Structure formats: structure tokens, C-alpha cells
Amino acid sequence: MSRTPQPSRLNLTALAQGEQVLTGSTPLAELARLAADVPPEAAPAGDIGWQVRAEFRARPGASDQLWLHLEAHAEVPLSCQRCLAPAVHTLEVDRWFRFVESEAVAEAEDDESEEDLLVLEPQFDLLALLEDELLMSLPLVPMHAHCPSQPVFRAGEDVAPAQAQPNPFAALAQLKKKAD
Numbered sequence: 001m002s003r004t005p006q007p008s009r010l011n012l013t014a015l016a017q018g019e020q021v022l023t024g025s026t027p028l029a030e031l032a033r034l035a036a037d038v039p040p041e042a043a044p045a046g047d048i049g050w051q052v053r054a055e056f057r058a059r060p061g062a063s064d065q066l067w068l069h070l071e072a073h074a075e076v077p078l079s080c081q082r083c084l085a086p087a088v089h090t091l092e093v094d095r096w097f098r099f100v101e102s103e104a105v106a107e108a109e110d111d112e113s114e115e116d117l118l119v120l121e122p123q124f125d126l127l128a129l130l131e132d133e134l135l136m137s138l139p140l141v142p143m144h145a146h147c148p149s150q151p152v153f154r155a156g157e158d159v160a161p162a163q164a165q166p167n168p169f170a171a172l173a174q175l176k177k178k179a180d
């Protein structure tokens with residue numbers, strides 16, 4: 001009997017040697033940086049489903065390289081930038097990563113590599129990678145396709161909706177829109 005691998009302390013070499021697909025689900029609350037984007041009034045989000053597999057690929061004249069494939073699916077409530085109510089967005093990750101032995105190698109090879117390079121560590125934090133990828137797949141301007149209600153602005157409100165934007169990228173996109 002082998003122990004269930006801990007996704008925050010994964011032995012990728014063993015995963016690749018075992019040729020197994022590792023699946024799991026992680027509560028959104030465990031990914032603090034992503035959870036910070038969820039409006040407090042949103043209904044509780046479901047778990048984030050993910051799946052990884054690792055494999056060695058032979059290279060002529062060199063040692064085998066370890067590759068990791070990550071797939072993930074998440075339904076994350078974000079503040080709609082039009083009506084400010086929570087809008088559930090689907091985030092998908094489907095990506096390959098190649099592992100190298102050190103940060104120096106990653107920097108040297110980064111420019112000529114199309115794939116993403118990561119440094120191989122004995123205990124790899126899959127949840128940190130999962131969170132990074134989900135953060136990168138966030139929409140720049142979260143919005144309902146159809147807002148459930150028209151925005152209501154009461155007189156005397158301190159914060160105008162245009163200033164209540166948590167995402168700097170969203171703010172930038174808004175500025176670009178105005179410039180057009």
C-alpha cells in the first residue's frame with residue numbers, strides 16, 4: 001500500500017515512474033490568493049478539480065527530462081464590473097511544464113523554450129502551481145453575460161463603482177476602453 005501523495009509536497013519523479021494519473025479536488029479557500037478575489041457576499045464556491053500526470057521524455061545524448069501535465073477546472077465567483085454582484089466564471093487550465101535542474105538552467109533556456117520551465121524540487125508544491133495558473137486565467141474584466149439587475153447607485157455613496165475595482169488589470173482595460 002502506498003500513501004496518498006500530498007499535493008503540496010509531491011515527489012514528481014515517483015509520480016512519473018509510477019505512470020499514474022493523480023486527481024484531486026481542493027477547496028477554493030485553501031488557495032488564499034485566488035480566494036481573495038472572491039466577493040464575500042458570493043455563495044460558497046465548489047472545490048477546484050485537478051488532474052496531473054508526469055512523464056520522462058528521452059533526449060538524444062542527454063538525460064531524460066521530466067514533464068508535467070496539469071488540468072484544472074474551477075467555478076469562481078468574481079465581482080461583476082458592471083453591476084458589482086458576484087458573477088461565476090469558469091477557469092480552465094490545460095498545460096505542460098518541463099522541469100530543469102536549477103534556476104540558472106531555467107533562465108538560460110527560457111528564451112528559446114516555448115513551454116513553461118520549472119525547477120525540479122524533491123517536494124514539489126502542486127497547489128502553488130495550480131493557484132498561479134488559475135490566477136493567470138482570471139478574466140481581465142469579470143462580468144455577467146447578462147447582469148441580473150441594473151446597477152443601482154444611491155446618492156451620497158462614498159465609493160463610486162468605477163473606483164471599486166479590485167483588479168489592476170481590469171482598471172487598465174477600462175482606461176484603454178475610454179481611450180478608444
Ligand SMILES: [Zn+2]
Pocket residue numbers: 080081082083084085087143144146147148
Ligand atoms: Zn453584472
